[in-house]
Amino acid sequence: xxxxxxxDEFSVGVPSVDHEHRELVKLINDGFRxxxxxxxxxxxxxxxxxxFAKISSHFALEEKVMRNHKYDQxxxxxxxxxxxxxxxxxxxxxxxxxxxxxxxELADHLAAWFTGHFKKHDARLHGKLxx
Amino acid sequence: xxxxxxxxxxxxxAFGESxxxxxxxxxxxxxxxxxxxxxxxxxxAFFDTSITSAYTSVESITNNHFYIGGIIRGLHRYAxxxxxxxxxxxxxxxxxxGRFRGARWFSWLTGxxxxxxxxxxxxxxxxxxxxxxxxxxxxxxxxxFDWLPFFSAPMAQNFLNEASLSDRFFSLLAFLxxxxxxxxxxxxxxxxxxxxxxxxxxPRGLALGTLAAxxxxxxxxxxxxxxxxxxxxxxxxxxxxxxxxxLYPLLDTVSPGDLWGLVGxxxxxxxxxxxxxxxxxYSIATVNLxxxxxxxxxxxxxxxDAVTMQPRTDGMSxxxxxVVRTNLCVGCGICVGACPTATPFRRQTQLxxxxxxxxxxxxxxxxxxxxxxxxxxxxxxxMAFACSECGKDKLARQPGVAVVxxxxxxMLPPSFxxxxxxxxxxxxxxxxxxxxxxxxxRYGSQWTEERIEGKRDPQLRKRVPRERVARLWTSxxxxxxxxxxxxxxxxxxxxxxxxxxxxxxxxQSLSFVSSETGGNIHxxx
Numbered sequence: 001x002x003x004x005x006x007x008d009e010f011s012v013g014v015p016s017v018d019h020e021h022r023e024l025v026k027l028i029n030d031g032f033r034x035x036x037x038x039x040x041x042x043x044x045x046x047x048x049x050x051x052f053a054k055i056s057s058h059f060a061l062e063e064k065v066m067r068n069h070k071y072d073q074x075x076x077x078x079x080x081x082x083x084x085x086x087x088x089x090x091x092x093x094x095x096x097x098x099x100x101x102x103x104x105e106l107a108d109h110l111a112a113w114f115t116g117h118f119k120k121h122d123a124r125l126h127g128k129l130x131x
Numbered sequence: 132x133x134x135x136x137x138x139x140x141x142x143x144x145a146f147g148e149s150x151x152x153x154x155x156x157x158x159x160x161x162x163x164x165x166x167x168x169x170x171x172x173x174x175x176a177f178f179d180t181s182i183t184s185a186y187t188s189v190e191s192i193t194n195n196h197f198y199i200g201g202i203i204r205g206l207h208r209y210a211x212x213x214x215x216x217x218x219x220x221x222x223x224x225x226x227x228x229g230r231f232r233g234a235r236w237f238s239w240l241t242g243x244x245x246x247x248x249x250x251x252x253x254x255x256x257x258x259x260x261x262x263x264x265x266x267x268x269x270x271x272x273x274x275x276f277d278w279l280p281f282f283s284a285p286m287a288q289n290f291l292n293e294a295s296l297s298d299r300f301f302s303l304l305a306f307l308x309x310x311x312x313x314x315x316x317x318x319x320x321x322x323x324x325x326x327x328x329x330x331x332x333x334p335r336g337l338a339l340g341t342l343a344a345x346x347x348x349x350x351x352x353x354x355x356x357x358x359x360x361x362x363x364x365x366x367x368x369x370x371x372x373x374x375x376x377x378l379y380p381l382l383d384t385v386s387p388g389d390l391w392g393l394v395g396x397x398x399x400x401x402x403x404x405x406x407x408x409x410x411x412x413y414s415i416a417t418v419n420l421x422x423x424x425x426x427x428x429x430x431x432x433x434x435x436d437a438v439t440m441q442p443r444t445d446g447m448s449x450x451x452x453x454v455v456r457t458n459l460c461v462g463c464g465i466c467v468g469a470c471p472t473a474t475p476f477r478r479q480t481q482l483x484x485x486x487x488x489x490x491x492x493x494x495x496x497x498x499x500x501x502x503x504x505x506x507x508x509x510x511x512x513x514m515a516f517a518c519s520e521c522g523k524d525k526l527a528r529q530p531g532v533a534v535v536x537x538x539x540x541x542m543l544p545p546s547f548x549x550x551x552x553x554x555x556x557x558x559x560x561x562x563x564x565x566x567x568x569x570x571x572x573r574y575g576s577q578w579t580e581e582r583i584e585g586k587r588d589p590q591l592r593k594r595v596p597r598e599r600v601a602r603l604w605t606s607x608x609x610x611x612x613x614x615x616x617x618x619x620x621x622x623x624x625x626x627x628x629x630x631x632x633x634x635x636x637x638x639q640s641l642s643f644v645s646s647e648t649g650g651n652i653h654x655x656x
Contacts, residue, residue, distance in 0.1 A: 019448040020424060046478035057471040057485070060426035060588065061449075086594050092476060093553050 004028055004111055010118055012126040014065055020058045027054055028110065035103055044101045048092045056085060062125075069129055077121045084113050135227055136608040143566065143606075150337045154568040156221035157323070158333040159341065163214035164316065166342065170207040171312070173200075178259070180305040181298045185261040186359045193355060205349025211253050212374040213345070218249055226404065228571065233413055233461045234325070234435060236405035241322045243402045248315035253375035255308045261301075266360035267369045271382045278387035296362065325459060327436040328574070413462030413538065414490035416455045420444075422472045423485035425451035428588055429466035432541070434573035435459050438466055438486070453486055463572040464488050464542030468579075471589055473544040475500070484544075491538070500547065503533035504556035510629055511621035514557035516543050518564035520571035521607040526563065532617060533557065540564030541575035545582045545591035552599050558624045561617060562602035569606065576604040598627055 004025050011018045028051060034042040059081040066074045087109060095101045139153045146152065152159060177200070179188035192200040222242065225231060231239035254272065258265045273287040323329035332338070357369060371379065381390055416429075416437070430438045430453060437459035440451040453466075466486045467473050473484035475497045482494050503514060509531055517526050519536040526534050537543055540562055548560045562583075564576040581587035583600065591600070601620040605612055 016424065016449040043478070045476075046481075049474070049476035049478055050481060053472050053474050053477045056474065056589070057422070057424055057426060060428055060471040061424045063588070064425070064427045082590070082592065086592055089476075089549065089553075089592060090594070096554065 004107070004114065010122070012122050013129060017058075017062055017065060020054075020061060024051075024054055024058060027051065032103060032107065044095055045092065048088060048095065048101075052085065052088050052092065055088065059085070065129075066125065071125060071128055073121070073124065077125065080117050080121055084117070087113070135224060136606050139569070140606050140608055146337070148566055149334055149568045151568060152217075152337065153220070153224065154566070155330065155333045155337060156217045156224065158330045159217045159337075160214050160221060161319065161331045162333050162338055162341065163210040163217065164312075164319065166206055166210040166345065167214065168312065168316075170203045170210070171308075173203045174207055175305075175309070178305070180302045182261070182296050182301045183298075185259060185301065186356065189260050189356055193353070201353050202346060202349045205352075205354045206345055207256075208354040208372075209345050209348050211256065212372065213341075214249060215253065215374040218245065222246070222401075230571070231405045231408075234437065234459045235461055237325045237459075238322060239405050240402060241318065241324075243398060244318050245315065245322060246401070247398070248311060248318060250375060252308065252311045252315055253372075255304065255311055257372070257375070258304050259308060260356050261360045262356040263358045263360055264356075264369045264371070266362065268376065268379065269360075271379055275382060275387045275390060278391060325436060326573070327434050414488040415457050415460045415462055416464070416466050416486055417489050418453045418455060418486050419483050420447075420452060422470075422483055423449075423452050425449045425453065426471060427451075427453075428469040428471065429453050429486045432465050432469040432574070432578055432587075434463070434465060434575075435461055437461070455486070461572070462488055463539040463575065464491070464537065465539055465572060465575060465578060467493065468541045468544050468582075469589065470544065474546040475544075475550040476546065488538070488542070493544075496535070496537075496547070497550075499535050500551060500556060503535055504551070507531060507533055507557055510558060511624045512557040513559050513561050513617060513621060513624070514551045515561040515563065515617070516540060516547075517562075518571065518575065521563075521565045521605075526613060526617075527610065529614075529617075531621065532561075539570075539572040539575040541572070541578045541582075543579070545589055548583075548591055548600055549595050552595060552630070555630050558627075558630060559599040559601065559620060561620055562600070563613060564602075564604055566606050567604050570604075580604070596627075598623065 006022060006025050010021060012021075031042070031047040031051070035044070035047065059078075063074065063078055063081070065071075066077060071077070091101070091106060091109075135153075139151065142151045142153055148154070174189075174192060177188060177192045177196070179185055189204075193204050194201065196203075225239070225242075254268060257268050258272075270287060273285070277285045277287050323331060333341070371377075378390065378394070381393075385393075425440060425443070427440060430440050437456050439454050439456060441454045443449050443452050445452070455466075467484055467488060470484045470486050473486075473493055475482065475493070482497060484493050487493060500514065504512075507514075511531060513532045515526055515532055515534045517534055517536050518540040519538060526532070528534070541564075543562070548562075551557050551560050562579060564579065565571050567576045567580065570576045578587060580602065582589060583591045583602065585591070585593065601616065603613060603616045
C-alpha cells in the first residue's frame with residue numbers, strides 16, 4: 001500500500017518546493033514500506049526523526065520562498081507548518097515513552113494534514129506567486 | 132579584563148544593559164563623528180580661511196552668534212574629545228576581550244588607520260583657530276614632519292613669521308580639515324564592512340543623553356581660544372588638550388626621529404596583534420550539500436556575513452545553496468543552530484546538518500549530551516548549555532548539573548532543548564551566554580532568546596514545557612548569580628515534579644492517538 005499518492009495538482013510551481021514535496025512523499029512511502037515488510041534495519045524512532053528533519057527543512061525552504069515573494073499570509077501558513085511538526089514530535093514522544101506507534105494513524109494524519117494544508121495554503125500560495 | 136567586566140556590569144545595572152556605554156563604544160564613536168561633522172558644517176560656514184582673519188572669525192563665531200556659535204564650537208571640540216575616549220576604550224576593550232581573533236583580524240586592522248585619522252583630524256583642527264596653542268602645535272608638527280625626507284623645503288619655514296605663512300597654506304589646512312575627516316568616515320565604513328548588522332547608531336536614549344551632556348558641558352565650560360598666535364614671539368605657556376595632544380610635550384625632550392620611531396612602533400604593535408597573539412582554536416563551518424536546500428536561515432543568522440547564497444552547483448532542483456566564505460568565518464556555530472536539519476532526533480548515522488563546524492559536528496554534540504546525562508540523577512537534574520567565551524568560569528562544577536560548552540550558545544539548535552526534555556535526559560535545560568548587548572559573537576544570546584520565544588527560526592516548539600527551560604544572559608563575572616539562578620531553577624523543577632506528568636497531559640491532546648492500550652503496538656527492538 002502506498003501511504004500518500006502524489007497528485008500533479010499538488011504542484012505549487014516552484015521547482016525546488018515541488019521537488020521536495022515529491023522527495024517527502026517518497027521518503028514517507030519508502031519508510032512505510034520498510035515498516036510493513038518488517039525490515040530488520042527499520043526503527044520507528046529513526047523513521048519519525050528523519051521525517052521530522054526533512055519536513056522541518058522543507059518548511060524552512062517554503063517559508064523562504066514566501067518571504068522572498070512577500071507573501072501576505074506567511075504567519076497563517078507557517079502556523080500550519082508548526083502544527084504538523086508539533087504533531088509529528090508528539091507522535092515521536094508517544095512512541096518513545098509508550099512504545100506506541102500506529103502506521104495507519106500516521107498515514108491518515110499526514111494525508112489529512114497534507115490535503116487540508118494544500119487546499120487552504122499551498123494552493124493559495126501557488127495562485128499568489130503567479131506561477 | 133576582569134576589571135573591565137566588573138566596571139561594565141556596574142554600568143549595566145546603572146544604565147540598563149542595552150544603554151550600557153561600554154556596549155556601544157563603536158556606535159558612540161560614530162555618533163560623536165556625526166556631531167562633529169554637523170557642528171563643523173556650521174563653523175565652516177562662518178570660518179575665514181585667511182591667516183589674518185582666522186582667529187577673529189573664530190572669536191566672532193564664539194561670541195557674536197547669540198551664543199549658539201559658542202555651543203556649536205563647544206560641541207565640535209568636546210564631541211571630538213569624546214570620540215578619542217570612546218575609540219581608545221573600544222580599542223582596549225576589543226583587545227582584552229580577544230575580539231580580533233581569526234577572521235575578525237579585518238576589523239582590527241582597519242581600525243588602526245582610524246587612530247591616525249582621528250588624531251590627524253583633531254590636531255589639524257587646532258591649527259585653524261590660530262591661537263597660541265595652534266602656533267605651538269603648528270611649529271612642533273612642522274618640525275616633526277620635516278624630519279621625514281619628503282619635503283623639498285622645510286615646512287617649519289612657513290612659520291618663521293607672518294609674512295612667510297601664506298593664505299594659501301592656511302586654506303590648504305582648512306581643506307585638509309574636511310578631507311581627513313571624510314577619509315576617516317570612509318575608513319569607519321570599511322571598518323564595519325565585515326560585521327553583519329553592525330551597530331553604528333547608539334540606542335536613541337543613550338544618544339540623546341550623551342548629546343545633552345555635551346551641550347551642558349559646552350555651556351558650562353565653553354570652548355575658547357587662547358591668545359592669538361604671534362609668530363614673532365615664541366610660545367611659552369599653553370594649555371594642552373590632553374585628548375589629542377598628549378604626545379606633543381614629548382617633542383620638547385625627544386628628537387622628531389625618535390618620536391616617529393615611537394609612534395611607528397606603537398602603530399605596528401597594534402596592527403600585528405591578531406597575528407602575534409595566540410589565535411585560539413576554532414573550527415570553520417562547512418556546508419553539506421545533500422542536507423542543504425537553500426533555506427537561507429544560516430545566511431540570515433550569521434553575524435559575520437560569512438555565509439552567502441550562491442546558485443546551485445550540484446544539479447539538484449534547488450535554486451541556491453549556502454556557501455561559507457572561510458576567510459570570514461570565526462567558527463561560532465550560529466549557522467548550525469539555525470539549520471532546520473540540525474535536529475538530534477535524526478538517526479545517529481544520518482545526523483549531518485546542512486551546515487556544520489568541521490571539528491565539532493552535531494553528532495559529537497549529541498553524544499556529549501547523552502554522556503552528560505548519564506552523570507545526572509534525582510528529580511532536579513539540569514543540563515546546562517554554556518557559551519565557552521563567558522560561561523567557563525560562571526558554571527562551577529556541581530552534582531546534578533551537567534555542563535555542555537559551546538563556542539556560542541546560539542550554536543545550539545532549539546530542538547536539542549526539546550530532545551533533552553522529551554527524552555528525559557534531564558529535568559530541565561539551563562542556557563547561559565553573554566549579556567545580550569555584549570555578546571562575544573554579537574548576536575548569539577539575542578538569536579537564542581528569540582528562537583525560544585518563537586520570534587526567530589528555528590523556533591523552540593511551543594509544546595516544550597517552558598517551566599523546564601531557564602536561561603541567563605550575563606557576563607562572566609556574575610558567577611554567583613548563575614549559581615543562584617541554577618539553584619532556584621532546580622527548586623522550581625522539584626516543585627514541578629517528574630516529567631511523566633507532562634506527557635500524560637500531552638497525550639490527551641493528541642487527537643490521532645486512540646487510547647493507551649488501543650491500536651497496534653509495534654516495538655521493533
